[in-house]
Amino acid sequence: MKGYGSFCPVAKAAEILTERWTLLVLRELLLGSRHFNQLRRGIPQMSPTLLSKRLHTLEEAGLVARQSGDNGHWEYHPTQAAEEAWPIIDALGYWGHRWARSQLTPNELHAGRLMWNMRRSFDLKHVPCDFVLYIEIADARPKRWWFVVKKEEADLCWDDPGFKVDICLYASLLTLVQIFVDEMPLPRACELGKIEIDGPRHLVNSMCAWFPRSKYANEAPAAAGQVLAS
Missing domain, CATH: 3.30.1050.10 (SCP2 sterol-binding domain)
Structure with missing residues (x-):
């Protein structure tokens, strides 16, 4: 994982959180997925090898704690550091629904x-x-x-x-x-x-x-070209 070479807290956080797939893995963990197969179902386009790598990286960074479950399989639990990242991830969901919507492909x-x-x-x-x-x-x-x-x-x-x-x-x-x-x-x-x-x-x-709807569905999309009033 490449760093930004900066003491800035935003840069240090970005080094951990902005690597591809990392935020989606954290989202699944924070929404209750605890087993590898559950995480795979939430992020089906992510390869098992890459998921294992991201979980290991998050464990090293102190955001995930790996524990042995009752059935002998590993369980992945978010730490306090991960829990405190939830408002950031949730805000990104609202922001994305409002500002990053595009024609579905x-x-x-x-x-x-x-x-x-x-x-x-x-x-x-x-x-x-x-x-x-x-x-x-x-x-x-x-x-x-x-x-x-x-x-x-x-x-x-x-x-x-x-x-x-x-x-x-x-x-x-x-x-x-x-x-x-x-x-x-x-x-x-x-x-x-x-x-x-x-x-x-x-x-x-x-x-x-x-009937199920995204929790962000009530967030109205921004108008094209909308800018803040000066």
């Missing part, structure tokens, strides 16, 4: 990453009852996903969990990403025929209240 769309982020973005306080949500994404591989949603938590399943499906949703990957980041509200996607939903009326009618 195919290489930015990844079903696994989207589903993993959706898993922790259900508005559980508005979930009317326990249910199983089935999502089919025709242009993704894999294309079938299940969420077992309860008022306490939502679990993502890569394989059929064997429970009765209560609500089915069919859409393209682009449409689901646009809904998640609030580029296209769910009702608008339905009006345009870009999404098909099948399920009991009380679940379908309440979807706008509980």
Whole structure:
């Protein structure tokens, strides 16, 4: 890792935090991922070798503590230094949603990453009852996903969990990403025929209240060319 050759605290922090993928690894850790495979699901385009390297670097820098778990596998826990970096990472999310939005490109769309982020973005306080949500994404591989949603938590399943499906949703990957980041509200996607939903009326009618959206979705994008008033 190259340094800036400066005593400046901003430079010293940047030496640790701005290496490629590092902020995304920290984000996953701070959002609760503790195992290597969980981190891989949150950052699926990062190779296992590079993830191992970044975890080692963060451990050496004092931001990650590696511990042996109950099943004998390593667990990765954020330290106080990492916890204190969360406001920086969170602020970058709001800034990015406001100032760094651009036309989505195919290489930015990844079903696994989207589903993993959706898993922790259900508005559980508005979930009317326990249910199983089935999502089919025709242009993704894999294309079938299940969420077992309860008022306490939502679990993502890569394989059929064997429970009765209560609500089915069919859409393209682009449409689901646009809904998640609030580029296209769910009702608008339905009006345009870009999404098909099948399920009991009380679940379908309440979807706008509980369907997963990015925590940054309410941050309005900045107008092009906007500058501060002098």
